[in-house]
Amino acid sequence: MLAFGLCVLAGCAGVAQAAPVLSQIGQSRRILEGSTPLIMQVDPASVRESARAEAVAEGMDTSDNLLGDMAGARVWMFLHGITFDLHEVDELWGNVSGGLSRGPAYTGVTMPTLTVDMEKLVGLRGGTFNISALQIHGRSISQDRLSVFNPVSGFEADRSTRLFELWYQQSLLHGKLDVRVGQQDLDTEFMITSYGSLFLNANFGWPMAPSNNLYAGGPSWPLASPAVRLRYRPTDSLTALFVAADDNPPGNQSNSLPIQDGGNPADPTNQNTNNASGTRFNMGTGALLMAEVDYALSLPLGHGGRRGLPGQYKLGGLYDTARFPNYSYDRQGRPLGLYPQDAGNSVPGWLRGNWMVYGVVDQMVWRSATSPGRSLGVFARATGNGGDRNAIAFAVDAGLDLKAPFAGRDNDTLGLGGGMGRATYGQRRFDRNTHAIEQGNEALVELTYQAQVTPWCVLQPDFQYVIAPSGGIYAPGTHHRVGNEVVFGLHSSVSF
Template sequence: MMAGSPLRLCAVWWVFWPSVICPLTAGGGVRAATTPQVTDVLPSGVPLPPPTPVEVTPFDDPNTELLGQAWGARSWLARHGIRINMQDVEELWGLASGGLRPGPTYDGMTAVTLMFDTERGVGWHGGLLNISALQIRGRSLTGERLGALNSVSGYDAGRSTRLFELWYGQGFFANRLDVRVGSIDLDTEFLVSQNASFFLNASFGWPLSTSSNLYSGGPSWPFSALGARVKWTPVDSLVLMGAVTDDNPTRGPFYSDIVPTERDPTGTVFSTSGGTLFVGEAQVSGDVARWIAGKDARSLPGTWKVGGLYDTGRFPDQRYDNHGGLLASADSTGQPLYHHADWMMYVVADQMIWRAAKGSNKTINIFVRATVNDGSRNRFASEIQGGVTFDGLVHGRGDDTIGIAWGTGFYGSRAIGNAHDAMRLGTSLAGDLKPEQHIEATYQAAVTPYLIIQPDFQYFWHVGGTSSDPETGRTIGNGTVLGVNMTTTF
């Protein structure tokens, strides 16, 4: 989350056609389908403006990007309805203590996005074609050194060079109705907390409740899935969204020793196997201060969301095998009993709670996100996260943000029962399941309009969610992680 100053917005938002991205505040007439922010190709640690009752159009200024007008190429492409953007992320992480094996790692990513406005390009009103690709590199500190359930970074993913999204969007009724069809990533629009997205830990983007309970983590970064999304804005303060996609973006089994990026290393599987995932969300935005004290009060905007998902696929029981026996038993088949369908409900709240003066960019904002789902076929039955961000409070650094956040996920009843079975039967050294908790403190510095530096500190309790290392039986120490993220917009 970021303050809404022009410099800040231009540093992290890419908006090519202002009248496209903000049809609700623009004049009448049909607009192209909603232009996504350039940060939609990033998983988390994404600086976003604070929630506002009405979407604000950032300045369209290519000079805030490293390559500027790119020797006139951007202007020429713009006349033909084409916009190309590139972002590069470099991260260094180090496990200072605890976990499995202290030491450093590196990860990085380069994302390229191409958009084609059909009205400017071929005269077709309201259309937008979006194509994006990712090059992910480096090693996993979470998997190789820490052993945590919650990845320290959204970029802590399997190495690959891959297609990310490929969809066509069409706007109707001055873009109050927006439809996308193609290969879609859901976590850029659903389950999103604007304030939580500021943090680097991956769980503040796409939470543990979905990344662990769905096939391959569901249609979330760096994966997309075939489907459609509909977004309707009947009034400025209300947004209704729904999506239907394939539930298994990499076409793999629920449990596999092969990481998802190896099953689909190019992002071109376009799976139609498995079940169907339905997602719905309602968003309400408003200004609490002005509701209470009138229009002359300091604006304190907020956005509140409620939503849910339903998956028609087959999901493994967390305690019983396919013959009705205990999975923890030495006599078990090792194949879990599979149930039909799965569901999850969630709430998200982003709220500004303080502002230095009317119109000031010095603000304090909070977020809360909670999920709940079935405890028989999901390893994690509920999750809660919360945090606070401070914008523009550092003297002389009006575009910088400080944040601190916490999160944890709670095991379902059958996952807990399975752990007790394993201890009683002596088939596991892991011991009791304990909810892994993590806290993150981070500082984001806008060095230039196109360069963001973000040092980061994270601390983990009950690493891996168990009492002991399941392979050795030794206690896993609490993890202390230090890192830095550098994001450049070209």
Template sequence: MAFASTWMWANPAVAAEAATSAAPEVKQLADSDVNPADLPEADQSIKAKPLDQWTGLWNRQTMLGDIGGLRSWLWRSGVTVGLTETSEVFGNLSGGMERSHAYNGLTTVTVGLDTQRAFGWQGGNFNASVLHIHGQNLSSSSLGTIQTASGIEADPGARLWELWYQQKFLDDKLDVKIGQQSIDQEFMVSQYAGTFINTMFGWPAVPSFDMPSGGPAYPLSGIGVRVRARPTDSLTVLGGIFDGNPAGDSTNADPQLANAHGTTFSTHKGKLFIGELQYAVNQPAAGEIETGGKRGLPGNYKLGFWYNNLRFADQRYDDGGLSLADPASSGNAAQHHGNYSVYAVADQMIWRPSEDSSRTLNVFTRIMGAPGDRNVISFSANAGVTLTAPFEGRDSDTAGLGMGYARVGSHAREFDADQGLPMRSGETYLEATYQYQVAPWWQLQADVQYTLNPGAGILNPKDTTQKINNIWLVGLRTNITF
């Protein structure tokens, strides 16, 4: 999530912890990401017809296809390479700090290595990914919102994102991942929320504001170990231990500048513990092929927590019990040992006309809370509905309507009153979006967002006589997989 600088202006006690973290839809490479149609018939492990390099442009999974045989040659050697480009233009039609528009772009390069195909070691995968972020952060420069408009908004530049090794055990019932990881790829994830563009549908407001530096989430990541166990086909247990602050020891107020290239491999700034219990209903068993039977509508339910053992500043009181706004205050915020949050996620399909239909109606919700004394945001929630295949012949399109809410913590609100500022409350946004699948490798997405009480009710720093007005925002995004 990208912090709006204006919003942090109203929070001097926590400005040093401001961070930008988002959660773009970036898949890690796996065998399933290789399109068999892009591989030559000579590879007997893949039963597919040969596809000429310069035909089938609109049917292939990637724009460049097999690149003259290069992709299939690399695949047989255990190597998969992914390149995606996300570009978008947004403009606020009214409201915000000022009317403006901006371009954002994200280039992601991912390289994977399957150790079994590479040198016969079963169950192992290496993964490395690099980001190049370009464009302008509209939310911080012109909107002043808590819940930022786009999940790819971040400081421009190139950085290492993830670098890890994963090993599977016990017929894939257990796997361990170790290295630099972005936990927004696996924890707190809502399947259907991924349709939307606003940052909070990816990495929610509670961890974005309450974890040091926004937590090990896009565009940052953290050194750690993640363990996943599947005791049954329906039950998954996910847990991990990560460095407590992905920005390391730097005193730079912007964590992305503190860890400008993603190579600050910090391991001594406290510890972040996170766990999640996942329960799936009406899902096919491992290895089972869907036959169009009478299985019920699928759903996924998750319950999780995180705990960070660093010290966290009180948002109102100093070490002597006085308000930080009191002229007699020491100016040193009272310290709380540790910070935590609990959360729940639900994804459920609620309708489809037939078992083999592409058209489905789906709902999701995600709620989480944290202590109000040491956190800027004490509660956040997302909810929404999506419809796949909304029109005849458009089986790969998706339409969605969603909302998000973030509530400012009690001590932060009281600190506002102590300073004589408007007391912040909460911020709500609505988003309507439509994903149009031009080709398997090319997607266009139109988006409209409306934000009520931007910044939870702070004064507009560009006109301190009034609060930031409600925002109408429109945008267009394109995703291309090369």
């Protein structure tokens, strides 16, 4: 609770651009003209990316770090191309109604990151090296007290001390193309909604469908996979992304699905079962292929020289080459779960491959004429996929952000968002076959306020209301549905 207390490719000359290559988060912030949240809450890596000021050729600013320039060490490292970040995220949560039980929970993450500008250090132009680690502590309120498709916090994870990311990135074609190779977390670059990243519920980060459908949630926080990522930006308004990654960071044999009776009861998300240290570098399962196209535009405001309202629009999809359990039929082709007296009928068949498509919209819809920093942005995101091998068929989330809601609070953001996910027809058929309650839709509403308390500390009180948790399932050992949940939280983010 520390934060609460402290409230190769190319090395020749000419291949890199003059200015630093922006991250996807940095690029979106520039496109949306700084109207995005001060801290983007997708995961600890996004906290780091959004909190880090873009480096400039001359000097650096350490006022947004609690430890300042660390007696000159930070400045010395910066001059040699080395940037050290240390972020602490802490959360207190309380369930006051519904769910499995009422009460509080605490979760926290410490994330050290070392980034090296290879040109400054050894003269390799356009090269960047990155390594980060995670120390995850506390307990998950969603696992202990709730029963939900997605956790109420994107920072909940199994307790561990683990390697997170380890990659090298090379810029080419004067910054229009960059290639990243190594252990990567994909949810800071793919499927991001910049305005939606204000919210704390995990659904607004890595969406509900891949979190529930891919093995251990795929290469997303707190897991990373060996991957090769290409990013091409032919113009300021157009970006194309492609990645080939291992689909299953821990190398799990079970997808932790009820139909498989699988997984480790002490580790329901299977994040730690085979790879608690994050150093397995699994490449023995399927390949996860993802592609995305981002387009930026400004809505016209008529004549008079006023700027248009910026927006960013994304289309993408993924394909996983691995085998997935069949929700509908067993290994003999009979309806799965329909004959409980036959043990073989409880073993699903296997299906090759999995897919998902998605779309994301981030659009500023209003900007104050008298207070330039005040603006209103809206977002929407939708995902869809097949239903015979997945738990979630489709999901949507949407909401709005009001930046600088009060005078003198230019870096604060007030947000209202909501989301919904639906169980697949395969899951519902299995429920019927086994005489269980048939799962339907889970919906949520979140109201949150992100406040910059100091240049290095952000506090965020949060309220969530979850409707029909896990699609309306029964509480364990009862014939009563899990009640709608009222959850309050307080989140802090400190940059050391």
